[in-house]
Amino acid sequence: MASSAGHARVLATLSLLLVVVSACAPAVRSGPPSRIAVSALNAGHDETAFMCPMHPDITSRVPGQCPKCSMALVLGTPFDMRDYQVEFRTEPPLVSAGTPARLIFKVLHPGTGAAVTNFEVVHDKAYHLFVISSDMAFFEHIHPEQGSDGSWWIDVTLPKAGQYTVLSDFAPQGAASQFIARPLITVGYDGDLLADGARLVPDVSASKTIGELTATIRYDPVPMLAAVHSHLTFTLTHAVTGAPVTDLQAYLGAFGHMLIVSEDMLQYVHSHPLESLPPGGDPETARGGPSVMFEGLMPRPGRYRAWTQFRYQNTIHTFPFTFEVTGLGASE
Ligand SMILES: [Cu+2]
Secondary structure, eight states: OTTOTTOOEEEEOSSSSOEEEESSSOOOOOOOSOHHHHHHHTOOTTOOEEEOSSOTTOEESSOOBOTTTOOBOEEEBTTOOOOOEEEEEEESSSOOTTSOEEEEEEEEOTTTOOBOOOBOOBTTBSEEEEEEETTSOOEEEEOOEEOTTSOEEEEEOOSSSSEEEEEEEEOBTTBOOEEEEEEEEOTTOOSOTTTTSOOOOOOSOSEEEETTEEEEEEEESSSEETTSEEEEEEEEEETTTOOBOOOEEOBTTBSOEEEEEETTSOEEEEEOBSSOOOTTSOTTTOEEOSEEEEEEEOOSSEEEEEEEEEEETTEEEEEEEEEEEEOSSTTO
């Protein structure tokens, strides 16, 4: 299955919980040029090490805590580059826009084909799911429930006929985190998938307001560069008063969640704020803002959309921002 067409490949980057998936590139996982990473090149699939469930780049020969988030390292096979299989089906089998449908995911081990039932909880959830329409106008970040047989399910109602990408984000117990895309096409869709693809237009304004919250984004570097660790920093203010927001709430164990997707929907970057919650504290009483910084590594030049989610006054606010990433050479 590692070679199945259209299957997402995972690239976990070095410095953050940040995952890039390419639907056509070979599996690559970059890592710091450490002794462990080098020895991993020669390791078999079963090579074990202690690893952080949240930060796949953190591996160790001995037990301990993650230096980034203080989570206890777990014994696993972080150097196994094979993607897990996700069997995806819907009930009913044909999904109609405007009608609830159940999405069902069964995860299988890449070597044995056995059903996987144990998952690490990462950012408060064992299974994160993103549903994105092919024009990138519709975005949902939701969390399926686990059934008694270990598979995952959730009910969705898609807004219009068309093609959607369904992105699963999970970490089987003791394995590297997985980020696996599946297509979903509704009945009644007779469009041209190529013609109906996203046509992203970079924002002219750096600020957007959703409900009570205004987010102003700053990109670094300007312009954004491909294959360079880049930063997207938000300044949050109250939409009416303009006052800086200092009571941002934690959502799923962080002060924000970001998913960045390329216009061709082949590249996905999942990023969390550089600042983590104070370890050991109660996430419900933690407060953040007005500044929240994310890091992203966009693998190729092109246009990207970042959906960033903040929890403020007990409501999740989702901000879509669209930006251009250029290559290092002037010709790109
Ligand atoms: Cu999630």
